[in-house]
Amino acid sequence: MEVVEEDPYRFRIARRARMRVPGVVFASRDLLSHAEKALEQVVNVAALPGIVGASYAMPDVHWGYGFPIGGVAATDVADGGVVSPGGVGFDISCGVRLLAADCDRTAIGPALPAIMDGLGQDTPRGAVTGAVWHLGSDRLLERVLAGGSRYAVEEGHGEDGDLRRCEDDGAVADADTGQVGARARERGLGQVGSLGSGNHFLEVQEVAEVYDEPVAAAFGLALGQVCVMIHCGSRGLGHQICSDHVRAMDRAMRRYGIEVPDRQLACAPVDSPEGRAYLGAMAAAANYARANRQLLGELSRRVFRREAGVRLTLVYDVSHNLAKIEEHEVDATPRTLCVHRKGATRALPPGHPDLPADLRGVGQPVLIPGTMGTCSYVLTGVPRGEAFHSTCHGAGREKSRHQAARGVSGRELRSRLEARGIAVRASSWRGLAEETPEAYKDVSAVVEASEGAGLCRRVVRLVPLGVVKG
Numbered sequence: 001m002e003v004v005e006e007d008p009y010r011f012r013i014a015r016r017a018r019m020r021v022p023g024v025v026f027a028s029r030d031l032l033s034h035a036e037k038a039l040e041q042v043v044n045v046a047a048l049p050g051i052v053g054a055s056y057a058m059p060d061v062h063w064g065y066g067f068p069i070g071g072v073a074a075t076d077v078a079d080g081g082v083v084s085p086g087g088v089g090f091d092i093s094c095g096v097r098l099l100a101a102d103c104d105r106t107a108i109g110p111a112l113p114a115i116m117d118g119l120g121q122d123t124p125r126g127a128v129t130g131a132v133w134h135l136g137s138d139r140l141l142e143r144v145l146a147g148g149s150r151y152a153v154e155e156g157h158g159e160d161g162d163l164r165r166c167e168d169d170g171a172v173a174d175a176d177t178g179q180v181g182a183r184a185r186e187r188g189l190g191q192v193g194s195l196g197s198g199n200h201f202l203e204v205q206e207v208a209e210v211y212d213e214p215v216a217a218a219f220g221l222a223l224g225q226v227c228v229m230i231h232c233g234s235r236g237l238g239h240q241i242c243s244d245h246v247r248a249m250d251r252a253m254r255r256y257g258i259e260v261p262d263r264q265l266a267c268a269p270v271d272s273p274e275g276r277a278y279l280g281a282m283a284a285a286a287n288y289a290r291a292n293r294q295l296l297g298e299l300s301r302r303v304f305r306r307e308a309g310v311r312l313t314l315v316y317d318v319s320h321n322l323a324k325i326e327e328h329e330v331d332a333t334p335r336t337l338c339v340h341r342k343g344a345t346r347a348l349p350p351g352h353p354d355l356p357a358d359l360r361g362v363g364q365p366v367l368i369p370g371t372m373g374t375c376s377y378v379l380t381g382v383p384r385g386e387a388f389h390s391t392c393h394g395a396g397r398e399k400s401r402h403q404a405a406r407g408v409s410g411r412e413l414r415s416r417l418e419a420r421g422i423a424v425r426a427s428s429w430r431g432l433a434e435e436t437p438e439a440y441k442d443v444s445a446v447v448e449a450s451e452g453a454g455l456c457r458r459v460v461r462l463v464p465l466g467v468v469k470g
Contacts, residue, residue: 176280
């Protein structure tokens with residue numbers, strides 16, 4: 001495949017065969033060298049009906065289901081634009097929540113072991129077991145699906161101020177709970193307020209470096225401050241919704257005269273019954289994911305308050321697996337687009353009307369988790385950001401879980417991390433080994449490429465003090 005370097009962090013794949021738009025990849029040469037399989041998916045996405053601009057890939061791009069993880073694509077709703085569940089992924093509204101403590105590392109130091117023990121004992125995690133909130137009835141699940149973090153806060157799981165610092169004020173407005181099937185409901189009933197497994201985590205961190213003090217201060221962050229980062233999504237409910245609607249769209253494509261190069265790109269026009277049904281169910285799953293992170297954030301607050309008398313304040317909560325209906329200019333013409341971000345984070349610039357008033361002057365906090373034992377970043381959106389105001393979402397996997405587990409044992413990895421002063425609370429040795437830092441790209445290189453490409457700007461760097469894994 002011919003990939004042409006246009007700028008140091010921007011590469012282009014010219015239109016060919018069925019591509020309706022070119023491919024644009026934001027990356028360094030080194031990051032690009034590990035992405036050949038994913039670039040084939042960038043090309044496939046460029047064939048979607050109604051796609052505009054380009055099929056974009058972020059610096060952390062890697063192979064996924066249909067779309068690459070780290071892929072961004074927007075379709076024009078008025079011009080036959082489609083929505084594709086593969087452009088969101090199975091973990092709908094997977095995202096990151098960051099909370100900041102009212103103290104620094106020095107003040108919390110003696111209490112850190114007790115905090116980590118409390119978080120390890122109290123956090124439900126793993127593939128199936130447990131949840132913070134035992135809903136007990138489909139009626140309460142309906143309220144979570146419709147109300148997201150807002151409903152959780154109404155029920156006492158949070159503070160009113162949390163909603164101002166949450167994407168969409170804590171809930172997507174157009175959720176259609178009637179499009180969430182019985183199996184998805186069954187899977188979601190007992191998991192709201194649980195971490196899950198895989199690359200999901202709850203991490204205690206320290207602000208190790210500040211690149212922009214005024215913006216960091218606006219976010220509520222300062223050098224040495226202790227933070228909690230939570231990375232999780234919509235659990236089994238979101239996975240089931242994706243599976244159900246992929247099947248429905250696969251059956252419907254012929255009716256709409258749609259052909260795609262890969263059946264995993266199953267899609268339907270945004271304004272079709274199938275398209276509207278998926279977007280309604282996806283919004284419900286997004287609300288579930290936000291309630292999930294809200295509950296885990298409250299759990300963290302309780303542990304910090306109980307063990308150290310420390311208060312946690314929400315910095316921001318943002319998803320990186322979602323499709324949104326947004327207004328953007330394309331060829332100097334305003335258009336209504338369905339913007340798919342799969343493993344990519346919305347990065348709104350200063351002045352954007354969707355930002356809360358206290359952030360409008362500085363831009364949106366963009367939360368970029370590293371891998372276990374490596375640093376994480378908080379970025380901000382920039383004016384004229386490309387790819388519909390999108391940027392990376394994390395380090396990006398480079399080795400399969402099987403390959404990772406062959407290279408190190410869970411016990412060995414924990415010993416290595418704890419020798420560096422990072423407390424580890426894991427529920428599975430195998431799960432821990434699968435998430436070894438060597439399985440991922442260098443998150444600092446990913447962030448450097450994202451900033452170099454003009455997608456975002458660094459605000460602070462965080463380093464881990466302790467991690468809870470499923």
